[in-house]
Amino acid sequence: MALTRKHWQPPFDTWPRWMCPICQAGTLTVAKDGVKSTETGPSAKAREHESWDPHWIESQFVATFVCANGECGEVVVCCGKSTFDVTFDYDHLGNIEQGWQEVFIPSFFSPPLHFFLIPPECPDEVAQEISRAFAAAWSDLGSAANRTRSAVEALLTERKVPKTTINKNRKRVGIKLHDRIVRFRSQDAEGAAYLEAVKWLGNTGSHSAQELSLDDILDGFEVFEHALHHIYVQRDRVIKRIAKEMTRRKGRPKPRRKSKLRKN
Numbered sequence: 247m248a249l250t251r252k253h254w255q256p257p258f259d260t261w262p263r264w265m266c267p268i269c270q271a272g273t274l275t276v277a278k279d280g281v282k283s284t285e286t287g288p289s290a291k292a293r294e295h296e297s298w299d300p301h302w303i304e305s306q307f308v309a310t311f312v313c314a315n316g317e318c319g320e321v322v323v324c325c326g327k328s329t330f331d332v333t334f335d336y337d338h339l340g341n342i343e344q345g346w347q348e349v350f351i352p353s354f355f356s357p358p359l360h361f362f363l364i365p366p367e368c369p370d371e372v373a374q375e376i377s378r379a380f381a382a383a384w385s386d387l388g389s390a391a392n393r394t395r396s397a398v399e400a401l402l403t404e405r406k407v408p409k410t411t412i413n414k415n416r417k418r419v420g421i422k423l424h425d426r427i428v429r430f431r432s433q434d435a436e437g438a439a440y441l442e443a444v445k446w447l448g449n450t451g452s453h454s455a456q457e458l459s460l461d462d463i464l465d466g467f468e469v470f471e472h473a474l475h476h477i478y479v480q481r482d483r484v485i486k487r488i489a490k491e492m493t494r495r496k497g498r499p500k501p502r503r504k505s506k507l508r509k510n
């Protein structure tokens with residue numbers, strides 16, 4: 247399923263329909279009186295300035311959401327900064343009316359939101375790393391990129407791609423992520439191509455976090471989601487189909503196809 251970009255690109259003037267990170271089925275709705283903003287001291291002081299307008303307002307907010315799935319009812323708390331954006335509307339005479347609307351820039355969610363649904367077939371150690379990347383994405387893009395890279399490392403370890411090797415001097419040394427991905431190609435060339443794309447994001451995260459954009463992170467999440475489906479979900483379905491077929495045949499050998507004889 248494609249990632250809905252606008253759900254992850256603040257500032258928000260309305261709250262997106264985020265998926266509950268616990269049941270991964272219900273959507274989150276704002277609790278009654280769930281959003282509280284408090285204007286900062288410098289912002290309140292700035293109101294005395296002659297050219298002040300609501301653009302200058304800066305607040306810290308706390309928002310509480312509840313999962314709409316009655317069987318879940320999980321509570322998610324979010325905090326961050328809010329400001330005001332100008333809005334335009336028409337009055338009853340058709341004249342343009344200017345207004346102001348509070349917009350929210352979250353920096354933290356507890357528990358962290360999932361930018362995409364982690365498939366149940368995904369091993370825990372990989373899911374944990376990607377959840378950490380989700381948590382960091384709101385406040386620290388470099389850290390989100392590094393966590394995504396760690397998720398790739400965890401996935402390769404789970405797929406039994408070695409982490410270390412013996413070098414010429416008979417010393418045990420670590421294998422670079424790129425070389426691990428190259429080794430994974432013999433097991434799954436398509437999966438390795440997805441992981442290589444995500445790896446570049448990690449490289450940027452380590453060396454020049456300021457060059458990263460939220461869009462880069464969202465691209466990385468999107469490719470990683472695809473990789474998880476390719477590596478775990480599709481493979482799982484194939485194994486289940488083979489197992490079912492074997493059980494159905496109760497150990498009898500697979501009937502061989504008769505080769506067609508060419509007429510003429």
Ligand SMILES: [Zn+2]
Pocket residue numbers: 266267268269270271272313314315318319320
């Ligand atoms: Zn829920």
